[in-house]
């Protein structure tokens with residue numbers, strides 16, 4: 001049955017927003033593969049058992065998206081085991097929040113590697129096949145903080161803004177070949193990532209959101225499903241904000 005399904009790869013697939021994306025794409029009829037950071041193998045095993053027991057059709061694969069070699073290896077394995085990747089959701093991301101004065105080069109590099117360089121490493125091996133087949137969807141999960149900047153996040157804001165630059169450039173290369181490339185920029189969403197902020201910082205941020213609440217991961221996943229759909233082939237190079245009104249432009 002899964003042979004006839006389009007394969008959708010979600011990096012960061014076992015994370016907060018990634019999980020909602022995997023569940024939604026599975027519900028939409030895709031064969032979903034969630035890529036997880038290799039040291040998290042035992043958590044990923046538990047995660048996939050739980051979700052497949054609930055009726056989903058999800059596979060998992062270890063992949064260090066900060067490594068070009070491991071990303072290439074991962075795509076090869078997925079394509080031989082499940083089929084060609086037709087939907088790629090670049091959702092892997094981390095934070096290392098520090099005021100710039102305290103930001104170490106290692107904090108900068110870790111965030112740029114995981115959030116931005118990964119987009120190159122994972123997209124590159126699926127791109128040629130998408131162009132040749134005349135169909136593909138690349139969906140980059142950026143952030144409101146890549147659009148407006150955020151105190152304590154020079155590394156993260158730079159990486160997330162860079163993702164959309166990549167989107168706009170690559171969208172032009174895919175446009176005449178049936179491959180769309182888009183960015184989604186979530187605002188503050190209820191996940192472990194936002195849960196790690198100091199409560200007073202978190203409360204101050206929510207107070208500044210016009211909707212006065214955080215987003216739910218499912219609200220991001222719904223937009224991913226929309227962009228992934230074959231019928232939505234005329235949106236490309238876009239940056240879709242899903243931020244409760246926090247930033248409008």
Ligand code: CAA
Nearest residue numbers: 095097098099143144150151152187188193194197198201
């Ligand atoms: N604008 C201007 N000044 C600010 C400020 C702001 N937004 N926030 C704090 N300051 C000031 C403080 O008033 C303080 O001033 P004084 O030194 O004069 O007293 C100074 O900056 C230092 O502030 P902190 O005490 O907060 O500094 P810190 O080093 O203890 O903490 C930080 C720094 C960890 C980065 C903290 O500010 C923080 O957590 N900021 C929020 C970062 C954030 O939004 N992270 C989002 C994570 S989730 C995510 O990223 C998902 C997504 O895509 C949205």
